[in-house]
Amino acid sequence: MNRNRINIPLKLLYLQGKSPLFRIILNFVFPIMTELKTPDISIIDIDKIRADFPILSDKVNGKPLIYFDNGATSQKPIQVIETITNYYKHQNANIHRGVHTLSQEITVAYENARATVQKHLNALYSHEIIFTSGTTESINLVAHSFAKQFLSNGDEVIVTAMEHHSNILPWQMVCEERGALLKVVPINSDGELILEEYKKLLNKKTKIVAVTHISNTLGTINPVKEIIDLAHAQNIPVLVDGAQAVPHTFVNVQDMDADFYCFSGHKLFGPTGVGVLYGKEKWLNQLPPYKVGGGTIKTVSFERTEYADLPLKFEAGTPHIEGGIGLAVAIDYVNEIGLDKIAAYEHDLLEYATGLLQKTDGVKIIGTAKNKASVISFVVEGLHAFDIGTILDQLGIAVRTGHHCTQPLMTHYCIQGTVRAAFAFYNTKQEIDLFIQGLERAIKMLR
Amino acid sequence: MSIEETEKEIVEEFDMFDDWMQKYEHLIDLGKSLPMISEGEKTDDRLIKGCQSRVWLKSELKNGKIIYTADSDAIITKGMVALMVRVLSDHTPDEIINAKMEFVEKVGLTKHLSPTRSNGLLSMIKQMKMDAVAYKTMG
Numbered sequence: 001m002n003r004n005r006i007n008i009p010l011k012l013l014y015l016q017g018k019s020p021l022f023r024i025i026l027n028f029v030f031p032i033m034t035e036l037k038t039p040d041i042s043i044i045d046i047d048k049i050r051a052d053f054p055i056l057s058d059k060v061n062g063k064p065l066i067y068f069d070n071g072a073t074s075q076k077p078i079q080v081i082e083t084i085t086n087y088y089k090h091q092n093a094n095i096h097r098g099v100h101t102l103s104q105e106i107t108v109a110y111e112n113a114r115a116t117v118q119k120h121l122n123a124l125y126s127h128e129i130i131f132t133s134g135t136t137e138s139i140n141l142v143a144h145s146f147a148k149q150f151l152s153n154g155d156e157v158i159v160t161a162m163e164h165h166s167n168i169l170p171w172q173m174v175c176e177e178r179g180a181l182l183k184v185v186p187i188n189s190d191g192e193l194i195l196e197e198y199k200k201l202l203n204k205k206t207k208i209v210a211v212t213h214i215s216n217t218l219g220t221i222n223p224v225k226e227i228i229d230l231a232h233a234q235n236i237p238v239l240v241d242g243a244q245a246v247p248h249t250f251v252n253v254q255d256m257d258a259d260f261y262c263f264s265g266h267k268l269f270g271p272t273g274v275g276v277l278y279g280k281e282k283w284l285n286q287l288p289p290y291k292v293g294g295g296t297i298k299t300v301s302f303e304r305t306e307y308a309d310l311p312l313k314f315e316a317g318t319p320h321i322e323g324g325i326g327l328a329v330a331i332d333y334v335n336e337i338g339l340d341k342i343a344a345y346e347h348d349l350l351e352y353a354t355g356l357l358q359k360t361d362g363v364k365i366i367g368t369a370k371n372k373a374s375v376i377s378f379v380v381e382g383l384h385a386f387d388i389g390t391i392l393d394q395l396g397i398a399v400r401t402g403h404h405c406t407q408p409l410m411t412h413y414c415i416q417g418t419v420r421a422a423f424a425f426y427n428t429k430q431e432i433d434l435f436i437q438g439l440e441r442a443i444k445m446l447r
Numbered sequence: 448m449s450i451e452e453t454e455k456e457i458v459e460e461f462d463m464f465d466d467w468m469q470k471y472e473h474l475i476d477l478g479k480s481l482p483m484i485s486e487g488e489k490t491d492d493r494l495i496k497g498c499q500s501r502v503w504l505k506s507e508l509k510n511g512k513i514i515y516t517a518d519s520d521a522i523i524t525k526g527m528v529a530l531m532v533r534v535l536s537d538h539t540p541d542e543i544i545n546a547k548m549e550f551v552e553k554v555g556l557t558k559h560l561s562p563t564r565s566n567g568l569l570s571m572i573k574q575m576k577m578d579a580v581a582y583k584t585m586g
Contacts, residue, residue: 384521
């Protein structure tokens with residue numbers, strides 16, 4: 001399977017159905033260049049997909065639910081829900097422990113789930129996949145273990161101005177502990193990283209770079225491969241926060257050459273409370289365990305403990321077993337639809353909603369990067385995001401309002417917060433129409 | 448008017464509305480009519496930090512009664528703030544400390560008081576009561 005598609009701008013995937021010239025380029029020239037398999041937006045069977053998500057048929061405040069808070073968490077298909085209930089009905093046992101049949105079977109299922117994640121990220125080995133509780137724990141694990149081993153007084157860690165607090169605070173904490181400095185890559189007014197400034201920040205004191213793949217607030221898709229190449233030129237490892245990227249796009253960790261890649265299951269249509277840390281074997285082997293306990297050891301005595309090999313070294317205690325197997329089912333689900341089709345479909349939604357919002361009086365979109373995922377943040381002149389979100393909620397429309405755990409970004413734009421609509425592949429243009437109508441109604445009421 | 452009487456009045460007022468949109472329109476109207484705190488008085492020590500909307504609260508003791516003034520940057524929050532001020536302002540510290548604030552549930556605003564709503568309203572009621580305790584101790 002060709003997994004190089006991550007670097008192809010989503011816009012091109014979208015445009016291929018629109019302009020004859022692009023169609024020629026994409027269908028004939030581009031495939032020769034990249035072996036790109038052309039996706040067809042119409043192949044998404046939206047009715048079938050929506051039927052797989054029980055919650056989408058629910059009513060909220062007496063209105064059919066329109067769920068646009070996918071950046072916070074995604075809804076779950078019935079396949080994932082049934083995997084979890086089936087686990088408790090027929091499979092429940094602890095893994096890696098018992099000789100009995102149930103324990104052995106669920107151990108195999110859990111390790112198969114790890115292999116599914118490995119294949120999905122195109123990691124070299126399955127032991128490079130560490131199950132965690134989510135992106136936040138994955139980043140904390142790397143920050144604390146890495147700092148313990150490699151960070152000293154006067155060293156530097158680079159993050160960016162558009163990071164989620166989860167990719168700032170762990171680094172800020174270990175920098176304070178170790179006397180290291182946190183450096184920040186600035187962004188331009190469109191919400192894109194200024195790579196020239198990034199290049200200037202890289203130096204001999206830089207020990208690690210932590211960057212988000214896609215901004216949760218702005219939707220900006222960062223050029224992670226370029227960012228990684230620049231760091232690697234100086235032998236600096238890079239951690240990529242992929243929480244917002246995995247639901248929207250292919251991730252190929254080997255092609256990207258990421259040293260660490262983190263994401264959460266619940267944003268990828270999987271269960272809450274399970275996440276992934278991918279780490280290159282050479283790095284994970286050098287890091288000490290972050291938390292210790294059952295399962296992480298080879299031998300223990302009161303004098304000395306020998307820790308287990310990867311991945312168990314980092315997986316203390318009984319893991320989120322049904323979370324892991326549920327996540328694998330979610331991954332299979334999106335792959336069955338096809339992430340290339342999902343990206344194209346969502347980009348169509350993004351363009352449609354962006355066009356309508358631009359025409360709505362008083363609306364200003366925050367985050368206008370050239371390369372964007374299906375996330376739109378906006379403010380309405382003179383109105384508070386909380387008020388707009390509250391009225392939309394009464395209309396059954398779920399959006400996120402506030403600072404989205406990116407306060408430094410809000411400071412950059414001199415705003416208190418935004419309204420954010422983040423679309424998934426189960427959303428529709430009809431829902432966007434209702435959202436725009438609701439927004440217009442809210443603006444009228446609040447003015 | 449006693450605190451209970453004002454609460455009853457508010458409950459009756461909200462009962463007149465058929466649906467939630469009308470209730471919100473009423474809250475917005477109340478928010479717009481609430482006397483604002485001047486920008487210069489919106490100091491950090493008066494700011495009740497919520498996650499999303501910000502609320503400022505000012506309290507003064509006059510003739511044994513506490514006069515509250517409040518403001519918010521979000522208009523719906525301001526409407527809810529206006530209700531709190533209407534119920535509790537111009538009463539003695541003891542009356543305020545003992546106020547049950549049952550109207551909040553009766554009017555259907557309880558969900559706005561859950562900590563996850565983070566609009567500063569719950570913190571505001573706490574702060575109003577704490578101010579009353581402070582004035583009582585001083586007095």
